Amino acid sequence: MIRKKIAELIREAYKGCKDKGIFIYDADIEPIVEIPRESDFGDYSTNIAFILAPKLRKSPRDIANVLAEHIDSKGLCEKIDVAGKGFINFHIKDTVWRSGLKDLFEKGIDAFMPHIGEGRRVLIEFVSANPTGPLHIGHGRGAVVGDVLANILSSVKYDVSREYYINDAGRQIATLGESTYLRLLEIKGEKIDFPDGLYKGEYIKDIAAMLIQMGIEIPDKRDDAIRFLSQFSSNIVMEGIKKDLLDFGVVFDSYFRETELYQSGMVDDTIEGLRSRGIAYEKDGALWFKTGLFEKDEDRVLIKSDGEKTYFASDIAYHRNKIKRGYDTLIDIWGSDHHGYIPRLKASLEALGEDRERLKVILIQFVTLLKDGKPIGMSTRAGQFTTLREVLDEVGRDAARFFFLMRKSDAHLEFDLDLAKKTSNENPVYYVQYANARIESIFRNAREQGILIKGITEGTQQPFEGVASGKTDINIGLLKLREEMDLIKGIIHFYDVIEGSAKSLEPHRLTFYLIDLVGRFHSYYNKARILNENSELTAARLMLLYVLQKVIKYGLKILGVSAPDKM
């Protein structure tokens, strides 16, 4: 909120200088306003003088001085000074921070959310694991990143949909059917030599056993049986996946099936479009896509010489379909091992006459599970992968989600099972949740002490009406400890964090913010008493905690982590 105003002040000052003929450079400026590391450098700072220096042919320091003189802070700033070689530092008045707090108290958190996504539709496609086996830990990471990103984008008013793409047309499903078939024969007493390339997980045996238990008849002919079992097994597996996701707090708006693309003719249609534009050509009996027209990449096959279409073909059709459904931005969340696929998919969008930048791919790096300080290997083939379900059962949803959000997604993640399980100070999840519980506890004590607090409930705008002294007005001017100011500033930074997180598509920023925010609270708590002899001061401090708790809960809600009142 304040940050934007600072940027505006700089723009105005710049314009003033331009109008006066002090600066002879016509272009508009987009000043970068940041929060300096050192508190001595003020609350906000800009490097605009450095940017302008080469254009104005003056020293940054001179430009900063002139600009600073022309900034009318409109009562926002205590002082504005020029430091270093040309930074302009803004020291915001404490009263401004406090009234920001009061605004949040009176109008609620939502009222000040930046509406940067207004009127824009986003489709986030994630997880999209083939229904051939249970979700493993890597899928879990992608699931959380996608889910939280969707929450973040929603909070800044994007119209967001979550979609799961089911590859149910390819060979993998047939392989699944074949695997089930063999297990079935095995249960019936046949000696089976299980070939490589089939799925060997225990869950296949479970499915086979289930078939027998339910007395389901399968077709006699092997091919028919496998076809039947493919469908049956993948449906069972898909149900399991949905259940895991649900328990993980991830719910999709839609499931899109690859077979639908074929049945509706969208794949053929798309291929025909590419062919007629001369972007697809035949060679060696196959149909190729001219990736080379758009990327430094090899041409790729759309239709194999045996007439079968590749995944690439259906993926193009799928993304075209997404655009047709009216989404402005397409976000795909993939495992990082698919990175090589990005150029050709973007190229295909371009080939279809779309803006390739509409597609944003977020890569999720691998997760290494640690137990007793040692990595646990995982291989789907060998059937000893570590499933999301196991991790969920082991450490719980809150810890699992939080841990996945503690790294930026394109970095490897070491997931320490033992640490995530600990209910101790080493576990950052509890650090944040504890703050909320602590605040709640203070509210409980306040009530017990007879400090009149009217409904600390959502939607009530004046929760502290009639605090002890009988006053309804809260004197926020009493909040002047350094720790109180740090906390207030932290609260107001929330909006910058959300916006930054939404623009960069980086959910982990919110996690770090929350840890930092509650750290400020814990320090404050140890420094000052909330409930004290001075009833006015008590009221002011309770109000501060009230708003703080709202922000913590809001943040945790976005992360999909619970905020228990007692723990």
Next chain:
RNA sequence: GCGCCCAUAGCUCAACUGGACAGAGCGUUGGACUACGAAUCCAAAGGUUGCAGGUUCGAAUCCUGCUGGGCGCACCA
């Protein structure tokens, strides 16, 4: 061989996308509860940001070349 990603305190990671003296947590050492929850707080120690160059007012961040790790490069999915 070509391409993408990563390398930051003993460990796990940040650093607002090029900003000012590189920050947290864990671990180590020392301190703070007979009033609001010690799942907390305060303090100290800990760094040539893998190496070598370059770009500029300024580089962990951008460019080049190495070293070491991950992943891609199918008429597979």
